Every structure is written in structure tokens, then in C-alpha cells.
Amino acid sequence: MTEKRSKAKERSGHPLDDLLREDRIPHIWCPGCGIGTAFSSCLKAIRSSGVEPKNVVMVSGIGCSGRAAGYVNLDSFHTTHGRAIPFATGLKLANPVLHVIVFSGDGDLFAIGGNHLIHAARRNVDMTVICVNNFNYGMTGGQVAATTPKSARTTTTPFGNPETPFSLPHIAYASGATYVARWTILHTREIAKSVEEALLKKGFSFIEVLSPCPVNYGRRNRESSLETLKIYQDKTIIKNGAHPSSVDIDPEKGIILGKFIDVDRPTCKEMYDKICRSE
């Protein structure tokens, strides 16, 4: 106990500081933005997973969530809009020892980068994709996204969104992801546990994290960040194992969270080695 105590005394900063590029903090995310929480949970998982930090690499695309790679004190890449997954595919296939994390947003991963996501899932490239879903394009000032709920107001849907949003876990599952989970930023332990499981799992893992965007989405839809979190507290139902086709986001019926899929199938590299390298 005394040893523990003295160790605690020596530590002067935040326990995750060594995984942060401290000289880049404070980050650019707005007050009440949930990306920082998703990011913090992810760092916590990197720590608790026990994987060697030297072999962990984070790849981001463009957007608010895309800035995450710039704050992690690991090998990290801030790539082009939508292309984090193919960039990460190149990294992973060229050096299979790496644990590759793609940390990006819903616009980056499912609109401009949607094609890459479904194909990486289909190939079962061994990587962990964390998608912070804040229901709009935050970086550019709050435009409609492929995840914006019907009727929601954004700067490009001034009369309300006439389109139907994607259900991200359903797409990931249908494309072949071997691990699919959804949490909100209120569920920090569950995010960390999912990211840890995904890091240690061989295969394409997808974790959606619902997050408030108080400045751009919340403001136009009359939701403060605390109110959004209250919705996450009151209207979410954890249903581990729920079929991904049944988890559309509908606050009226309740937002289904949980670990939906956790199956095993050979990875892209395992199949390549087996089929293309056998003499």
C-alpha cells in the first residue's frame, strides 16, 4: 500500500499523458464535444490491452474526429478525407505485426469513405475501426451527413433532413465485420472494453460511438451537450447480441447499444498467405 501511495505521489499529470502529445493539448474539440471522451476511452483501452505501444498505429481521415491521430503519442497518420481505411490496409498488409486503429468520424468513414469501409470489412483486414458518430459534418460547420436523423436541421437541410440515415452497425455487419459494437460517450468503460477486445481480436472490428456535437448539431436541434447525454442515459437500452438489422437509432423506441457481433473468420492476410503463398 505504501508503495502504491508513493507511486501515486510521484505522478504529477494525467494517467494517460504518456499516450498524449502533451505539447498539442488542448485539442481543437469544442467544449462538450464527445470526441475527446471516445479518444480517452480508446487510449485507456490501448493501455489496458497490454499490446506494445510501439506496434500500435492510429490512422485518421479528415474532420473533427480525424484530428485524433494528431494527439496520440504513437505512430499516427492524418490522411486524406475518407481514405484512412485503405491507408491503414496498406500499413497492416505491409507490416502484419502492427495493431492498426482507424479513428475517424461518420462522414469520413461512411459517406466519402463508405466504399473503403465495406471492402475492408469484406476482406476482413485485421484492424480496429472506431467511428465517432455525431450525426453531422462538424468541422465544416454542421452540414447534413449520411447519419443525420430524418427531419433534423443542419445548415444544408434548413427545412429538416428529408433523407434516411444509415445504421452503421448494420452496414459493418452486412459487409463482413467480425466484431461490431455501439456505445455512447457516456459508456466509457464499455467503449474501452470493446476497443480492448477489438485490439486483441484478429479481424475487422467496428465500434460506433455516439457523441454530442453541441456547437453544430445540438445548437440547431435544441439539444445542449448535457441534454444529449441525458438522452443517452434515459433512452438507451443495452442489448448485447442484438441483431444489427434491428438497431436503427430511434430515440422514441430506445437506442440499442451493445456488442452485437463477435465472430471469427480468417483474416485477409491469413487467406492471402494460405492461398497465394502455398507452392
Next chain:
Amino acid sequence: MKASVLTGQHYISGDVACAEGALAAGCRFFAGYPITPATEIAEHVAKRLPEVGGTFIQMEDEIAAMAAVLGASWAGKKSMTATSGPGFSLMMENIGLGICTETPCVVVNVQRTGPSTGLPTMGAQGDMMQARWGAHGHYEIIALAPSSPQEMFYLTITAFNLSETYRLPVLIMSDEIVGHMSERVTIPPFKEISTSSRPRPKGRKDRFKLYKPGPNGVAPMPSVGEGFRIHVTGLTHDEKGYPVLTAETQEEMMARITGKIRKNLGDIIQTEGYRLDDAEVVLISYGVSARTSLAAVDLARKHGVKAGLLRLITIWPFPEDPIRRLAERVKGFMTVEINMGQIHLEVQRCVGRKTPAVLVGHPGGAIISPDHVYEALKEAF
């Protein structure tokens, strides 16, 4: 594992020679997407790469292919892709990322006729300016133009060596005719092939600065997983690699990514002269059109016209000096290319008003015949 260098005499196409050149240069990662007339390169490496311990992947589109190539390069592998016009257009954004983040890799463009889908199975040289300026922003690039299958082999090795030495995407601007033409290709023994590797960091990892240039203006490059904790971004960044969004940092970064090329032109630029010593009229050409021009020079000489050929092997950075030197003493220049005047603009820029410079162009879909070049030459001079 099989040999990566297939020493011996081969009768192969330009595309296949390019693929073998890549393997000989040490390429161990290829990401691509099928497109006529570059598909054969992907098909050949799909078979050959796993034999030599490398990896081939056919991605979902050219955007993904280019992104994967950059990722693989940062993982420490010599990487490449091959495409043609429409795919080259799609790759442009990530070629820009490769330039900004100083990522070595090779991009082959086996040119076909455009714009748009154009004549997919027919050659052209219409992407030469796109190669120079296709990605947004100002930058320097290296582009090479092979004229034969043998040169597809050698210039692919040169392209890898230049990309590793100067840390940038190097473009091989071939064309459908050279890509699909089969000729004898000699592959030398392994030990006779000289290859370069990217400069590697030395010293303490915690003090390492990702973009601190070495003596030739090029920064050493670590790989992912070596413990350098690098941050690589397409945003304007400082020597540490961190985004700093100011005009001053932009100026420093631009000075680095353009300076490393501008300061080493002598090492980068290659041209070849044919019957230039007493030439009064000089044809300037590259790729398949240089073969036409070579025949046209002989034809002209047969008719008593003192013609010569300056073949551009390096297209970008543009070989200004040899053209400027020739402009001091010759009566005229004629650019021969399968487009309506792209490299011709550069020739005109270098020649100035010293002497006339004319174009023999072609909109694409066929080669320019030696007779046609000779007729144009007679008419002009």
C-alpha cells in the same frame, strides 16, 4: 521463394518489363485496380509478388490503391501502383498527400486517349501536364518516360531509386503502345542492379524530427513500429511533423519539398541525344513518339536535312538546360508528342524567341508516323 531478378533474355511486353523492373528494384507491395492498358502490370505482380515475399492487393478503386501504397511505404516497404488516365485522375489527391508527407512510392501511368473514357485501348501522351500539376497546390514532381520495354524495366528501377533517395512519389509516364509492345528485354544479374533505399534516421528517438532535412535536403525516414512515435499529416506541418497552420510554416515546408528536387536537378535529369552534334533542326520527343522521331531523323538525314533528336527520359523536372544550350546554335525545334501541345509549351518556354519551335501533335488513338514528322519538318524549316 523464387528469384526477384529473372536474369536473362526475355521476349515480354512493356507492362511485364515494368513489373519485373519493380521486383528487381525491391518493390514488395503493390496495390492496384484494373484498367486498360495498365492491367498487365497488376496481373504480373499478382503472380510474382507472393513468390518473392511481397504482397499484392487489388483494391476497391484507384483512390484506395494509392492510399494503400502510401500506407505500405510508411510500413517500410517499397511500394507501387499502376494505372491509366481515369485511374490517374482518381489517384491525384493521394499523390498530393504523398508529396506533402514525403512518401516514397512509384506510380505508373500507361497513358491512353482521353479526356474521360476516351479511347481506352489506344495510346496517347495526353497526361503529361496532369503529371506535373494534377494534384492541387504547388510542388515539384519527378516523371520519367520510357520508350521501349527494355526501358520500362530500367526506368522502373530508376523511379524506385529516385523515390527512395528524394522521398516522393515518382511517376512513370508510359503509354499504351510501349506498354503493350513486346520486344527483347535483357535482365542483368542481381549484383549488377544498383538500388537505393530511403535515408534512415540515426541518433536518439526522443529527439528525432521527422522532417529535419539531411545534407541533400532530404529528411531521414523511419518506419512505423520502430518506436519513433511519428506523426504524419497532410496539413501544413513543421520539421517535427506537427500541423502548424501559418504562412511561415507553409513557406518552410514548400522550401523543403520543392528545394530537394530543385537542388538536385543534375542527379535527377536524364536525356539522350541522337545525331545532335551537327544538327540544325532538333526534334524533341519522349515515350513512343521518340521512336517515331528517331526514324524521322534518319529519314531527314537521308534527304540531306541535318536533323537530330533530343529524347527526354526525365520529363519532370523539365530538362531546361540541354534545350537552352541547343537553342544557342540550332535553327529550329520541333516537339513530337501524342497530344495537342503540352511538352511543346515547355520547349517554347526554354527556347524563347531565339529560334522557331513548332509542334507535331496528334489528338490520340494512333502513333505519329516518321513520314508525317518528316513532312512537317520540311514544311516548317
Next chain:
Amino acid sequence: MEFWRIPLDVEEIQITRGVVHILEERCKGCGYCIEFCPRQVLAFSSRFNERGYHPPVIKNPDDCVNCHYCEIICPEFAIYSIEISEQDDKRPDPRLHSNPR
């Protein structure tokens, strides 16, 4: 937390105790740590930090059970807790008094 009776095994159950540390200069005042602390340890400060946000203050230091929830929900890496050992802890056992609020 109110108990209608003190549990019989109260002496055997170990409850960890924590001390909250706040890195005020990093705080952007979102209030997540205050709102979602399961023991209501924190409150908004009336002061401003150097960037003009109200950071949290420790209102009920004795109630912290070192659950680390504030540490992870904080998007700014601005708050964390550290476990303290029983022998160093001079505070009353949180189980033996009802919540004062």
C-alpha cells in the same frame, strides 16, 4: 446513498478511496464530470480558468471512491483520481454516514 440498515458484512467489504486531481488549465467547462460523478464529489467553480471556463471544484472530497469515471468521461484529459491507502485516510468511512445532500 442511504441504507435502511447498515449491512452486516460492512466491516469486511473494502471500499477504495480516491483523491481527485483537476488540471484546471485544460478544462473547457463541459460539466460532464460534475453531472455524471456517481458520488456527486464535484461542483462548478465560480472562478474562471485562464481560458475563461468554469472548472470543477471538489465539493465532497470524502465521497470519492476512486471509480475513475470522471477521468475517462472528461474529453480534455483535465481530471483524474488517485487511490489512497486506508492507513493514510483519515476521513470517515463513507458507508457509515448517509449522504449529506
